Amino acid sequence: MTELILSLDLCDRRQAASIAESCAPYIDAVKVGYPLVLSAGLGIVQDLAGLGLPLIADFKVADIPNTNRLICDAVFSAGFDAVIAHGFVGPDAVRTCVEVAHDRGGAVYVVAEMSHPGAVEFFHGGVAERIATLAVNCRADGIIAPATRPDRIGRLREIVGRRTIYSPGVGTQGGDIDTVAGLVDGVIVGRSIYEAEDPAAEAKLLSRIRR
Numbered sequence: 162m163t164e165l166i167l168s169l170d171l172c173d174r175r176q177a178a179s180i181a182e183s184c185a186p187y188i189d190a191v192k193v194g195y196p197l198v199l200s201a202g203l204g205i206v207q208d209l210a211g212l213g214l215p216l217i218a219d220f221k222v223a224d225i226p227n228t229n230r231l232i233c234d235a236v237f238s239a240g241f242d243a244v245i246a247h248g249f250v251g252p253d254a255v256r257t258c259v260e261v262a263h264d265r266g267g268a269v270y271v272v273a274e275m276s277h278p279g280a281v282e283f284f285h286g287g288v289a290e291r292i293a294t295l296a297v298n299c300r301a302d303g304i305i306a307p308a309t310r311p312d313r314i315g316r317l318r319e320i321v322g323r324r325t326i327y328s329p330g331v332g333t334q335g336g337d338i339d340t341v342a343g344l345v346d347g348v349i350v351g352r353s354i355y356e357a358e359d360p361a362a363e364a365k366l367l368s369r370i371r372r
């Protein structure tokens with residue numbers, strides 16, 4: 162089953178909670194990042210907790226080990242179930258995120274390669290492969306890989322094996338859900354759902370990948 166993860170990049174707390182609630186029957190998790198938390202406050206986590214879905218903190222944590230520890234402690238204390246971290250900061254920094262997450266019963270997903278056009282500047286030429294290897298070595302729960310480049314997902318899958326791959330970039334960024342769904346464990350979809358006239362109907366439509 163390929164999961165459908167709603168990326169809730171809205172800046173209005175009530176609108177975000179309402180869209181998440183309407184989509185809840187058709188999605189497997191909710192990803193929350195800086196746009197929503199910085200606009201609505203961390204209280205949004207409590208608003209979403211009632212959905213009974215895993216909440217993923219997309220803070221792309223990328224600091225020294227001590228700061229990563231403080232950030233991840235705060236993430237799990239707030240009620241998140243997983244955190245997304247960058248891998249380019251190196252193994253000690255990533256390991257710290259994994260330690261905190263696993264102590265709290267949570268998960269860490271490491272960004273191996275991003276989905277936007279400019280990502281090729283630094284992630285290509287072997288870097289994404291090295292980050293994916295680092296994620297495995299640091300016992301991260303999985304990686305983030307680009308739905309906009311299915312061939313790259315294939316390459317990164319060779320490295321991470323059965324570890325989870327979550328993939329953003331479907332829809333608005335150009336990635337095709339039917340192409341990507343069979344390659345990954347979950348697709349992350351934001352604007353195609355929350356900007357739709359009927360977000361719940363769109364989520365329902367996309368949730369066909371779960372079959």
Ligand code: 3DU
Pocket residue numbers: 168170194219272274275276277305306307329330331332333334349350351352353
């Ligand atoms: O393009 P969308 O609206 O479906 O949103 C995609 C989300 O996934 C958004 O929160 C973005 O910050 C995040 N993301 C990527 O799009 C690409 C990455 O490589 C990593 C995260």
